[in-house]
Amino acid sequence: MENKWKENLIKIKPYVAGEQSDDKDIIKLNANENPYPPSPMVQKIISEFDYRNLNKYPNSDSTILKNAIANRFKVNKNNVFVGNGSDDVIALSFMAFFNSDKPILYPDITYSFYPVWCSLINIPYKKIPVDENFEIVPQDYYIENGGIIIPNPNAPTSIGKGLDFVIDIVEHNQNSIVIIDEAYVDFGGQSAVELTKKYENLLITQTFSKSRSLAGIRIGYAIGSETLIQTLETVKNSYNSYVVDSLALEIGTASMNDEEYFINTINKVISTRDRVKSELRKIGFNVLDSQTNFLFAAHKDYRAKEIFEYLKTKKIFVRYFNIPKIDNYLRITIGTDEDMDKMISAIKEFLNK
C-alpha cells in the first residue's frame, strides 16, 4: 500500500535542450540564439514601462501584439494567435488540431519536441524518413493521416523548401490540418503565410526567439484561417487565459514594428553564415546549404562527437545529436563574426593536432 500514490505520476521522457551555463566566457552556439540584441525600441519600451499597472491581468486577447503582427503580414487580427513562445503555440495546436485516431505525420529528422508533445497529449504519430540528402519528399505525405507538421526550413538539417513544396503537401491533404513550423524562415526561407488565405486547413507558426533576438521573452505566434485561430483561442482559454504577460505584449509589439532593424540583423547573420559555410567546406566539412541561422555539417575524416567534445574543452558549445542518420553531424548556430572565427580556429587546431 505504501506510496501507492506514485502510480498516478505521469510516465514520460522529456525533451533535452541545449546545455546552459553561467560562465560568461562560453561561446554559446548550441541553441540557435541570435548573437545580436533585440531592436533598440525594446529598450525604449522597457524603460518607459509603468510597473504600477502590473497589478492588473494582461489583456487576454493580446490585442496590441496581434494587431502589430496582422499589420506586418497583411492579414486580419482574427487570423493571428499569440502564445508563450512557439513551443507553447505548437503544443496548443497539437491539442487543438490533432484529434484523429489516425497518426500525424512528420519527418524522422526534425525538431525533437514533436514526439514529446505526442506522448504528452496521447497523439498517434508516424515518422516519415527524409531521403539520403536529408530532403523531405512530399509524395511520402500523400498517405492517410490525422494531421501533418513540417518545419520549413527544417531543423536540424537547415534545408528550406519553396512554396511549391508547401502547396504540394496541402493540396494532397485537404482532409487534415497541416502545420508549417517557420521558426527559421526569416533567414532566407520562403514563408507560406500568404497560402493561409487560400487553404483554410493550413497553419503557419513563427517565433520572436530567433530572427527577432527575443528568446528571453517568450513569444510565438500562428497565422491561419479564422476557424483554426478561433479553435486555438478556445484551447488557450481552457489552459491559461493570460498566457502572454503585459511587458511581453509591449516588447513584442515594439519589435514587430521595427522592420528596418529586423532586416539589418537578419542580413548580418546570413552574411556570416555564408562566409562560415565556405570556410568550413575548405577544411573538409560537408555543409548543407542553409536557410536558417545555423549550419549542419559533417567532417570527412573526423567524428562529429570528437569535434563537439574538443570544442567544449575550448568553451565553445555547439549541438551534437546522438541520433541515427545524423550522429556524425554538428549543428552550429551562427554567432558574431568574432565568435565564429574563434570556433573555426578551434576546429583547425583540432584538425592539426
Added chain:
Amino acid sequence: MENKWKENLIKIKPYVAGEQSDDKDIIKLNANENPYPPSPMVQKIISEFDYRNLNKYPNSDSTILKNAIANRFKVNKNNVFVGNGSDDVIALSFMAFFNSDKPILYPDITYSFYPVWCSLINIPYKKIPVDENFEIVPQDYYIENGGIIIPNPNAPTSIGKGLDFVIDIVEHNQNSIVIIDEAYVDFGGQSAVELTKKYENLLITQTFSKSRSLAGIRIGYAIGSETLIQTLETVKNSYNSYVVDSLALEIGTASMNDEEYFINTINKVISTRDRVKSELRKIGFNVLDSQTNFLFAAHKDYRAKEIFEYLKTKKIFVRYFNIPKIDNYLRITIGTDEDMDKMISAIKEFLNK
C-alpha cells in the same frame, strides 16, 4: 468530403474570465486583482534590466526565482516549481499527477477552471457538494479517487480552513495526490506548506497575481516533495522548457525578497475588506467571513444579478456567476478604500431607488 479536416478540431467549452475593458474610468472589482502596485523593487529591476541579454533563452531551471521562493518558505530549491502563472502550474499538475482511471475530486462550488482542464486533458472527475453554508466537508473526500484538488481559501466562497482540515484530507488520502490551491492564502488564510515536509503526496500551489500585485507578469509556483516537483519539471520540459521569461524571473525574485512591502500591502487589503464587510452587512447583505481579497455576498431583498447589472451601468464591474447554488451571490474584489466607497454608494443608490 469538403472540410473533412474540421472533424479533427477539438470540441471543448473554454473558461470565461472576468470582463476586461480599456475604459480607464471603470472600477474593476471582478478579477481579484490587487488595487496596489507591486513592490518598488520591481520598478528598480525593470529600470536596471539589460535588454541586450534578451537574445538568450531564459534559464530553464528558473534558478534565481526558485531560490528566492525556497528561502522565503524555508524549503529546498528542489521542493519548488515555477510556471507561467498558477493556472499553468495547476494545468501541468493535472497532467503530471492525475493519471488514474478513478475520478479526481473537487468541490462543486470552486474555481471554474478545474472542469475545463479535466475536459482538455481527459481526466474523469466527480464534484463533491459543499454544505448549506458553503463549507467543504472533509469526510466527503474519504472515498476512492484518482486525486484531489481543493482551493484553500476556497473561491468564490472566500472561506478559509485551518491546517487540521488539510491534515484530515491528506491522512485519508494516502493513495492519491492532493493539491491545495492557495491562490488567496496570504489574505489571512493558513498555508499548508510546512505539511509538504511530512506528506510526500501533498502539493501546494500559490501565485504572484494576488497578494504580490503581479497579475500582469505571469508567475505561479508549487511547493512539494522532490518526487512531485521532479515530475512537474519533466512535464514542463515536455511542454515548454522556457516557460518563465528572463524579465519575469527577475521581477518575481525582487517581489519575493521584499517581505515588508508584501506584509504592508496585504494588511491594507485585509483592513479594507473587514470594513467593507461590516458596511455591506449593515445594508442587508449576507457576507461570508473572508480569508481572501474578495467578499462573497447576497442581499436579503434583491437579486444579485440586478445589483450586478446596476453596478455595471455605474462603471463598477463585480463578478456574478449564473451557476446553481451561488446565482444570488456577488463576488466583490477588494479595491482601494476610495473605490470600495464608490461601490457602496452605488449599491445604496440602487437600494433606495
